[in-house]
Amino acid sequence: xxxxxxxxxxxxxxxxxxxxxxxxxxxxxxxxxxxxxxxxxxxxxxxxxxxxxxxxxxxxxxxxxxxxxxxxxxxxxxxxxxxxxxxxxxxxxxxxxxxxxxxxxxxxxxxxxxxxxxxxxxxxxxxxxxxxxxxxxxxxxxxxxxxxxxxxxxxxxxxxxxxxxxxxxxxxxxxxxxxxxxxxxxxxxxxxxxxxxxxxxxxxxxxxxxxxxxxxxxxxxxxxxxxx
Numbered sequence: 001x002x003x004x005x006x007x008x009x010x011x012x013x014x015x016x017x018x019x020x021x022x023x024x025x026x027x028x029x030x031x032x033x034x035x036x037x038x039x040x041x042x043x044x045x046x047x048x049x050x051x052x053x054x055x056x057x058x059x060x061x062x063x064x065x066x067x068x069x070x071x072x073x074x075x076x077x078x079x080x081x082x083x084x085x086x087x088x089x090x091x092x093x094x095x096x097x098x099x100x101x102x103x104x105x106x107x108x109x110x111x112x113x114x115x116x117x118x119x120x121x122x123x124x125x126x127x128x129x130x131x132x133x134x135x136x137x138x139x140x141x142x143x144x145x146x147x148x149x150x151x152x153x154x155x156x157x158x159x160x161x162x163x164x165x166x167x168x169x170x171x172x173x174x175x176x177x178x179x180x181x182x183x184x185x186x187x188x189x190x191x192x193x194x195x196x197x198x199x200x201x202x203x204x205x206x207x208x209x210x211x212x213x214x215x216x217x218x219x220x221x222x223x224x225x226x227x228x
Contacts, residue, residue, distance in 0.1 A: 003117060005051060050077070073167055077100060081101070136166075165223065178194050
């Protein structure tokens with residue numbers, strides 16, 4: 001499981017503490033002390049996970065998180081001194097996979113990193129590059145989708161939405177987050193367009209669209225894909 005972790009924090013002592021414990025656990029590490037450098041490293045180095053502070057120079061952690069999530073599926077663990085509930089909720093809504101408050105236990109940090117990477121590795125029952133969940137098969141290379149052995153015709157946005165949700169089982173995404181992910185900030189219409197795409201997807205992949213198995217509604221928040 002060990003992989004490459006990008007640690008983003010402007011406090012040298014925190015960087016040293018985190019990287020030392022990660023490397024002792026077998027991970028390789030990269031570091032950044034500001035949000036701008038962090039985004040460049042994500043693009044250049046493709047880390048397996050990002051540990052991200054909120055209060056950063058140049059670009060704050062919330063914006064870094066939003067930008068990473070709009071471009072990549074890279075897991076994000078927020079590590080910050082900001083313990084208010086509103087910060088935690090915002091971080092998770094922007095796409096963070098977990099949120100740990102300083103001061104923290106290095107053992108807990110490593111355990112959370114391993115848990116996130118394990119979930120990613122197990123996500124969607126991948127086999128030979130395919131995403132297989134129940135009777136649903138998604139082929140990312142050919143952009144083909146099958147349900148119960150029969151091909152399903154999807155529009156590009158429907159396919160992108162389905163693939164993104166299936167790659168992140170169990171994670172709840174707001175409509176705004178899904179719009180940002182799929183349209184990369186270029187869409188300025190009503191968030192109800194997500195509801196329309198979800199409805200069309202359910203009509204195409206669900207046996208009973210009114211009682212969906214795959215794409216689930218989280219009332220008052222948004223949508224999530226079923227866990228295995």
